[in-house]
Amino acid sequence: MINKIFSLEQIRVFKNLLRWTVIILPVSIVIGSMVAFFLWALNLSIHYRFEHPWLLYFLPFAGLLIHFSYKLYGKTSEKGNNLILDEIHTPGGGIPKRMGPLVLVSTVITHLFGGSAGREGTAVQIGGSIAHMFSKWFKLDTKETRMLLTAGVAAGFGAVFGTPLTGAIFALEVLTIGRIQYFAIFPCLIASLIGDLTVSAWQVHHTTYRIDTFDIPNYFETYFSLNILLLTKVVIASIAFGLSSLLFAQMAHRLKKIFLSLFRKTWIIPIIGGTIIIILTLVLGKPDYLSLGVDAEYPGAITIPSAFKEGGSDTWSWLWKTIYTSVTLSSGFKGGEVTPLFYIGATLGNTLSSLLNAPVGLFAALGFIAVFAGATNTPLACTIMGVELFGGEYLIYFAVACYTAYFFSGHAGIYSAQKIWARKG
């Protein structure tokens, strides 16, 4: 009986998992190392601009440089994250090897000259293109290539934010709106764990965020473990988070179209985009919305960490960051959308917390994950990210915020290659 219970199935599963571990190991060490290098270079370039603020005036030329690099050497790299998603959905089109290095250098240049962008796009593209390279070397079949590519995305994402489980779930959840399949959960989990470990091994560290403790005033009875009034405020704020995801996705899509219809000579677009950023910064009189928004250029600057404190953000900071980032990315600069989405969410959360008389740290954290959840249609990954970044105490609020934002962000997220399995409601 024991023999029949522990049948050959377990041995087959074991072999299969072992095989994937062996395949994933080198892939994710390479991805993790490249992401570590990227984070190091990015940090250097951001702080170099802090000391040399005049670099901003060269942003249009930096855009021109990136534009022509992609034009001349990029092949299909221009399609970015969507190329990776397309290749996972229907392998065959291929991903150019140069995609990784190209997006890495372009992102660093974007940030060196003050473009408002993120870094997840870069990490995902590094992950996807390296995984694709290995899938050729290992001569994997179509199904296995899909798994390895998905794992590459997980490794890149997990490594760049230091959130391994989020990376694994994100890679599976981002493919299709409305469901998650477990087909690649094991490779993804291994890949993002090793990716994250590799970054740590290179001694590259991530920003840590903290939600200040707060007393929940108890309007109802003391025996409620959940506070209904706070939950209601979270839902209201999260509808706003979802709508701001929608605004971001639409603004980026439409600006790109508008630029393309206005300028037939596409190299003019980055010059215009860079110039708009310069003008905006001169008009606003402060550089807060440039670049990543994590480290402060000067004491008192509005950053993601500052948004977790009262007074750490202006009322309209979220809107300015939306405009800055849409302009930057739709005019051909490189990076990603996620860190700007964190910024938009955290500052909007800050603003809403004073409107709703709610704890600022919690609402900044909710905005941080929920705006991202809405824009990428990955509510589960973002709920998990909440736990990985801020701890498990507020899990249920994280889930409510991410799913509410997801429902209100429409179906056209920032990744056009995402498929729709089921409408939202």
Added chain:
Amino acid sequence: MINKIFSLEQIRVFKNLLRWTVIILPVSIVIGSMVAFFLWALNLSIHYRFEHPWLLYFLPFAGLLIHFSYKLYGKTSEKGNNLILDEIHTPGGGIPKRMGPLVLVSTVITHLFGGSAGREGTAVQIGGSIAHMFSKWFKLDTKETRMLLTAGVAAGFGAVFGTPLTGAIFALEVLTIGRIQYFAIFPCLIASLIGDLTVSAWQVHHTTYRIDTFDIPNYFETYFSLNILLLTKVVIASIAFGLSSLLFAQMAHRLKKIFLSLFRKTWIIPIIGGTIIIILTLVLGKPDYLSLGVDAEYPGAITIPSAFKEGGSDTWSWLWKTIYTSVTLSSGFKGGEVTPLFYIGATLGNTLSSLLNAPVGLFAALGFIAVFAGATNTPLACTIMGVELFGGEYLIYFAVACYTAYFFSGHAGIYSAQKIWARKG
């Protein structure tokens, strides 16, 4: 442009969510109240037996009573959780209204006389049958009925363990091996939140567990945020957790078949089952493996909370609980498998922690969630349960444990009505 961005879609989604909130509210308040009553009655019956241990000798007769209650009044209720899952997969067969009260009373009787069983089955059946009742009253169509039933399962599960997010994810994840669909995430989340709140409102409390803090000895470099040696131990232990899930599921299935083939008069089965439990308890000389296993019958008894401490469990406690519970449930007693699975996991974790020289609290917690994950094929819900019960600090170990156990538990979990979307590997 603003008008076009915030199109009618958001208003439609809003209306839809509002409609579901209104539908869910009464359903989950009723479910939550019935679960609260169940938990109260269950607690009473368990402690009554503690004071009157001779009740155990009437276990065979209690089994007989349950057997004939189901035979005479049960209609299709005998199919238990599988009936609910079947009805969600293909609505139409119906769920008898009496299922809820019947399983509630039978479970309380099972525990009053010392049967080794759980409570999630009861909660899920209460949730499913009440939701089905409301779906008739509300005249919902097939698709909506599926959603409401799923939400009912979420409400029951979330309420019985005080883990709302786990309840919602469990209800969606348990339906099909290999994927999660979001079709009912909103009703599920609302339902399990309100179910949980209702239980709190009735002042019924849940057991709290605590993982003692431990120093992770750092065998590698200090800059690893994750400890590779500990992770390896977690993987080894989790393979054992997965195999023990498999053992449990197989033993329960096979014992049922053996009983049915041996006794053509099925009413003999509960008498035999009850007698085996009595004999086992006399042979072992202690009542630790009877009933739920959460509260201690005497100081020093082996319980789930005691397994979190060094020496709080015997080497083979997990195997005894597996045998006790398989015998109890396969001979017609009622309850559920989940709390016994928690017990098996926590005690196996305790045993493995001394074999592997690993932190006992952490490994008890990992076993707690991972054996359950393997037996029900719900690794994600169990990962989340880890956070809801033990906090977010060990999230990544929770995920690795649950998914590893899931991979090694085979495809025949404890719910035969579960569909397979994709093989595990």
